[in-house]
Amino acid sequence: MATVQVNGREIAYDRSGEGPPVVFLHGAGHDARAWRPQLDALSDAFSVVAWDEPGASRSGDIPESFGLADYADALAAVVESLELGPAHIAGLSWGGTVALEFYRHHADLVRTLILVDTYAGWKGSLPPEEVRARVEGTRRMLAAPDGGFDPTLPGLFAGDPPAAYVPLLDAMAAAVRPETLRTQLSVMAVTDQRDLLPTVSVPTLLLWGEQDARSPLAVARQFQEAIPDTELLVIPGAGHVSNLERPAEFNRAVRNFCQAHP
Template sequence: MPTVQVSGLEIVYDRVGEGPAVVFLHGAASDARMWRPQLDGLADAFTVVAWDEPGAGRSSALPESYRLADYAHCLAAVVESLRLGPAHIAGLSWGGTLALEFYRHHADLVRTLILADTYAGWKGSLPAQEVRARVEGARRMLAAPPGEFDPTLPGLFAGEPPAAYVPLLDAMEADVRPDSMRTQLLLMAETDQRDLLPAVSVPTLLLWGEHDVRSPPAVARQFQESLPDTELVVIPGAGHVSNLERPETFNRAVRGFCQAHP
């Protein structure tokens, strides 16, 4: 189990393949396992890395008062220790917000950005009323007794979860740590990265599920209008977790984009 020690934390990651590095950042209430189709599908041409961020999966517990910048600095230590940079940095949902924050603080380690079904923070991408509703929903979820805690967020898939990945989704759900999820969701609610977008100077790929209701296509258009060098690929039939719902289409887009920007 490969690990990196960062400021007293043990960070665990998966690494496969050889070639240009693509580093995948998972969403809230998940871990590196959500990138299994990408680890399997891209290792023939790339060094594919998926981490368990602090507080997720096999990594150490999340320190108190951890901020978005702390996640970014931790990721930088991982990328530097593995001598991967500059790398293609890919994130979905919360992971995409983290990818942008990583660029803010460590642009020298970023070759390109791949932002999938994500946000410039909830505050930066969603109406204030929607943000308030999500925060209230998160508080109700997190207030549930331990035996009734259900970290499943609504609207993740366009239809039923893909049958092939239901066991994987169940396993990740069972390992969610409420304190980590609380930090992730509350940080999303207060984050607004709109100031950063016009300053992003690396090529950026936007990957969006056609039927994403958590980060609707209007959010993708906001990114398109703000990022200087970007292309948008809409994934037919997919919802918010497009990498699991349509992995072949997702992988094909990542492969073509990364090969176009060596």
């Protein structure tokens, strides 16, 4: 583990390999460990970096007022500190929303975008009734006696979580801070990045689990129609957390895309 100091806040990250930089942004309730299969498999050709976003795992806490632009600026500080830019920026779910906001504010640091099972904010990608249901469901989960994050939340996987990663999922869930999830919940419920999508001018890969119930393929199609230079690759048999459910297919897609855009 290594760290970067950003505005007095410590941000932790894992790094492996040498070569063109690929930066992975995890989803809500996860941390850098979620990218272990990518750190292991892609480091032969790339400098692979996965952060613990502010408020996650080994990184410092965030204030309640921390917004999407603050995440983007923190990521910019990490990329600049490590001299990674312009980098391939890959984000899954909430991490993809952060990746888009990073592009909005720091496009010069982005070589390509890899958007994985993600959203243009919940408001920008989901019907209002679905957003309300997710807000209420997450609040109930956080108000439960254990107050914890469920790593097997319905829809995260096409089937049962991969047995090899269940200990990892449990460890990440145990490290979740409810206050961070509450902040992210508030942000996602009001975020609409549809205005940004047509302005994206870097090559963009949409990488989607075929059976993703959290961000269905209809959302991927919306991205595909809006972003000018984009391609959609669907991973058969994968749900929302496609990088853990089908790591071999996921890694092959990322490798091929990044090598096609050196």
